[in-house]
Amino acid sequence: MKQLRVAIDGPAGAGKSTAAKLVAKELALPYIDTGAMYRAVTWKALQLGMSLDEEDKVTELASRLDIAFIANHEQQSVLVDGEIATEQIRSPEVTERVSQVAAIRGVRAEMVKLQQRIANRQGVVMDGRDIGTHVIPDAEVKIFLTASLQERAKRRKLEMENKGIYLSQDELETSIARRDELDSSRDVAPLRQAEDAHLIDTTGQTAAEVAERILGVCKDFLGTNQ
Secondary structure: OOEEEEEEEEEOOOOHHHHHHHHHHHOOOOEEEEHHHHHHHHHHHOOOOOOOOOOOHHHHHHHOOOOOEEEEEEEEEEOOHHHHHHHOHHOOHHHHHHHHHHHHHHHHHHHHHHHHHHHHOOOEEEOOHHHHHHHOOOOOOOEEEEEEEHHHHHHHHHHOOOOOOOOHHHHHHHHHHHHHHHHHOOOOOOOOOOOEEEEOOOOOOOHHHOOOOOOOHHHHHHOOOO
């Protein structure tokens, strides 16, 4: 089998993680959630009472933080310094602040080094915001997912309600739009579609349908589509 590194990028709520997990399972490849890495740094910094404006201190924290992914049946757990923090890093507080941390040049440098080490030694399905443009620009398959703001807020609302967190549609649309602006305008590796990425609009589509479209692109590369 040819080496296959699948880079999936897109804004918040576009359905990257869910689709990426399905694709990784179908292709029997490791799934790497790069967004969880930045969330881990953000969560740990907030837990330590650190000001996110102190970029040198946040970068130093990122350089020594032990972040690991453990696959357990259908779920992937995120360990931060040996502590399971899968749910904690998805809190509204972390979600609201993670773009600020991800924009710190030193933090990105540390996370990208880790991501590239992983991708350089094996095939992977990796999702984030700069995977195809910055982390593994030579990935065999590049995908850029998008969806309407309303659709993305609706998905995030359902996701949070399943965790007992209730925010209005308007609040979530405002929060996601703000994050889009931060991610797209940051100086370091901003969110953008790679020129050779396949654009997929996920509005109105299920995760399974999106995954199937991505798998079609992968099969075309592998030469297994009939």
